[in-house]
Amino acid sequence: MDELKNIIRDVPDFPKKGIIFKDITTLLADAPSFQRMVDLIAHRYVGKKISKVVVVEARGFVIGAALAYKLGAGVVLVRKPGKLPSETYSKTYQLEYGSDTLEIHTDAIAKGERVIIADDILATGGTMAAVVDMVEALGGEIVECCFMAELEFLGGRKRLPEGKVYSLLTF
Structure with a gap:
């Protein structure tokens, strides 16, 4: 797995000072690595x-x-409010500073x-906990x-159903 981890770029001070952002676009852009990641999961x-x-x-x-x-399998989109064209179920959840809302077709x-x-990175788990609900x-x-x-x-796993979390790579 180290070969996949090493492709992910660290971007210091993004999106704000003191944060080291894990930029997965480098892995997504490398066809063999992207294929390997998808195949492994x-x-x-x-x-x-x-x-x-559910994405x-x-x-x-x-x-x-x-x-x-x-x-x-089919793909089900979870989006920000107002982006899905039919009847939706909404969930508002708390962020570190404020709240956010997601929607899914009913x-x-x-x-x-x-x-x-499925999501790219598990951080604090707030978004994924809302999607689980x-x-x-x-x-x-x-x-x-x-x-x-x-x-x-960041301990995001603790906010999700026990025994129902899988991450291919860990940092």
Whole structure:
């Protein structure tokens, strides 16, 4: 996994001073590395009858869509308010300084459908915890929340369903 970790670029002081941002665009742009990352994550779910991959705006779209393709599953978008054209279910959640809201189509997941929720990086877990609540409210069965990478020092895993978190890479 070190070869994949080493492709991810550190950007100091982004988006604000004191933060070292993990820039995954370098991995996404390298075709062999991107394929390897998708294959490694998808392999975990082969044979688990995944119906949908729920993806979180925006970088989660890239990873989740590739996973869904590999698994023969549908893709369900979770977006900022006002971006989805049909009836939505909304969830407002707390951030460190304020709040944010996400939406999902109310008919995107049928009761009992087996889903994975995919995003690029697990940091504090706030966004993913909100998405977990949304999927459960629609009746989806969460197989796992999966991430390309996890920033372990931020403790986001603690906010998600125990035993249902997978991260390919950890920092």
